[in-house]
Amino acid sequence: MSGMHLAFDLSFTHTEGRWARRGSWIGRDFPDPKMYMELAQTAERAGIGMLFFGDGTGIPDTWRGSIDAAVEWGVQWPRHDMSPIIAAMSTVTEHIGFGLTYSSTFMHPFYVARLLNSLDHVTGGRIAFNVVASTRSADAANYGFDTLMAHDLRYERMEEFIDVCQALWSSVAPDAIIRDRQTGRFADPAKVNTINHKGEFFSVRGPLPSIPSPQVSPMLVQAGNSPRGIAASARFADLVFGFGGSLAGQQRHRRMLDEALAAEGRDPANVGILWATQVIVGRTAEEARARREEVLSFWSEEAVGAFLSHNAGVDFSRLPASFPLGELKRQALAAQASPSGLIGTLLAEHGEDYEMSRTEFFEHGWTSATGLDHTLCGDPSSIADALEENFAATGSRGGYMLSSPLAMPSGLADIAELLAPELRRRGALAPRYPGGTLRENLAV
Template sequence: MTGMHIGYDLSFTHTEGAWARQGSWIGRDFPDVRMFMELAQTAERAGVGLLFFGDGSGIPSTWRGSIAPAVEWGIQWPRHDMSPVIAAMSTVTEKVGFGLTYSSTFMHPFYVARLLNSLDHVTGGRIAFNVVASTRGADAANYGFTELMDHDLRYERMEEFVDVCRALWDSVAPDAIVRDRSTGRFADPAKVHPIDHDGRFFTVKGPLASVPGPQYHPLVVQAGNSPRGIAASARFADLVFGFGGHLASQQRHRKLLDEALLGEGRDPEHVGILWATQVIVGRTKAEALARCDAVHEFWNEEAVATYLSHNAGYDFSTLPTSFQLGELRDELAAANASPAGIVGSLVTEFGADHTMSRGEFFAHGRGRATGLDHSVVGDPAAVADALEENFAATGSRGGFMFSSPLAMPSGFAGISELLLPELRRRGALAPAYQGSTLRENLAV
């Protein structure tokens, strides 16, 4: 066991009311890059391995077919392309890594491979690519899709997408660049090759017109939780994201991933899972619980419904008065929405045959929207106890991707200043920054 690796999920530091809560910046607002540069320095001092940015390119419009609720309450928007922000953060840090998300459902692999290569150079080998299969109608509409791509087809496209990226990164050999000043010879043509890819989804000539990056291949991260998504993880992911908060689901994910990795001829001991875990830590339990109350105050019914519908890719305003959870899961799958998330969690907890009322569904959904249904809350010792227990019960490979519903920067500052020192004192964390690249530093 190497100890826990820690990442910070910075995807929603400014949405769902966080921008206005006590402890938020005064005089700075998203997307002021200085906020993120300062946070990166704080995280690096605490030994955080990865600063992660998820992404979505559409304003949520699934709930009743309107963007108005999301716009009014700041639900999952605004979202910017964070690649230039990562570049700026890298200039004031030396060790902490950065995760950038692009959709294989909508993007082209040549563009993404080229961009990530450039960022790998800019960051000095500290970039990770989080590849996602998109399930949101608002995103799809911005890329010319009139309907969502079939669930399994999205993963077929993802696998080909990653294959193309890796072929492009391989198309210029690590030792191809000669730079012989005496002759003026820059590179060896025998070590630069087209990839001539002609697949189901992409046709790419190549080669990549770039100098190989410090990592050669940026770290590839993937978060599929369905059987098809886990199969994709087993095929190509260097690191996996998993849903935290429900131990039985986590253990199932770890077990299925291990089996799939063995089927691909890969060693499960060297593929970690970072469990997405919302943390609210205070100096005392009472202080932490008071911070929870501040999160609750923001969420009205419309905000909850907008959040749930957007993240599932399904308009929950159409729910009947009562329904079976398994039938709802199957309906989401048939609509090419996401049968995981809130619906998948409820099926795991209550069973597919359980009948639930519409009111009960949205009551559970409030916990999902706030994140308080899967949060670890308390003083540093209590939170550390819970994390150590969870880490051991899920295989002791990987660690945690912490998010915070509190204000920026106070929520993450509390984790950096209160929780991580407690975990490090216990010897629970992996050694910080053992290598020169992100791939080396997040190795399990």
């Protein structure tokens, strides 16, 4: 095995109060690209493999049926299209990769394939595409949907979406471009072909009107952890984004993915999982604990409610004084949302018949919204110990998608400057940028 890879999740560097905490920028605010350009250089010095941007296009509006709480407290918004930011970051770095998210539920594959081809050129082969099946009603409303598409249908659309993208990326052969100055011939037409795709969701003639990019296809990332989502990962993903939490849950995900990969005729040893892990690192354990307390000081019930309701698809402001947990699952399924996240965690721990009070639910919700239920907090040595132990226990393939609830840029800069060097000193990290493309650099 090559050792663990590290990526930074930059999806929420400016939300949930991070913009105001100690260590935040003064006089430079989101979406100033210079913030990200500087952080990219810091991360590359530390040998971080990839900077990752998740995405959502709707303002949370499930809590009380309104966007007001999310807008007032900056919960999961604003969210810009980060492709121009990635282009800017690529100009001040040479090796670090960039992950960009688009929804196969709402987007068209021709547009996305063309855009990612261009970004792979701009970055010199350092692009990953995180394809998602969208689970939030606020996003759906912006694309003309009254309700969310059914769960399994979203994955059927995703698989066809990727089939179209891959056909388009391959529609111009790598050696099709001639550029013969003597004859004036630019390309060989025999090596540029239509795809003539006609499927259940898309009809695309092709070919892609683009020159093949350094990777031809960007590295493909997928995060589904339901049985149907894992089946989609096994079909096409180069790298899987897994959710942290319990070791048993991680081991189950790894085991199910390995079985699905083998069923697809793929070698499980070649597909890693990056586990989502929130980190608060300090020079001492006491410093880390003090910074953890700063995170708790931001949250109110309105902010927690807006966050949880948006991600679960259930308006938790309507919770009665007590209720069986199975009722939350039924409400999420009725909304075509995914009964995972906090609901899934509570069901796994207590079962559907467990009668939970509203107060108890929000106590759990508080740690879920802050991410403190899956946060490693301590000095570099203790966090490195925990990561090494977990990496071995989950198959030693992949690594960690690290995020910080602290201010931008200090929370992530501390990970780059304190934790990453400790892991590298121990020999726990994969070699530093051994290849010329992101796919080569994140190979397991």
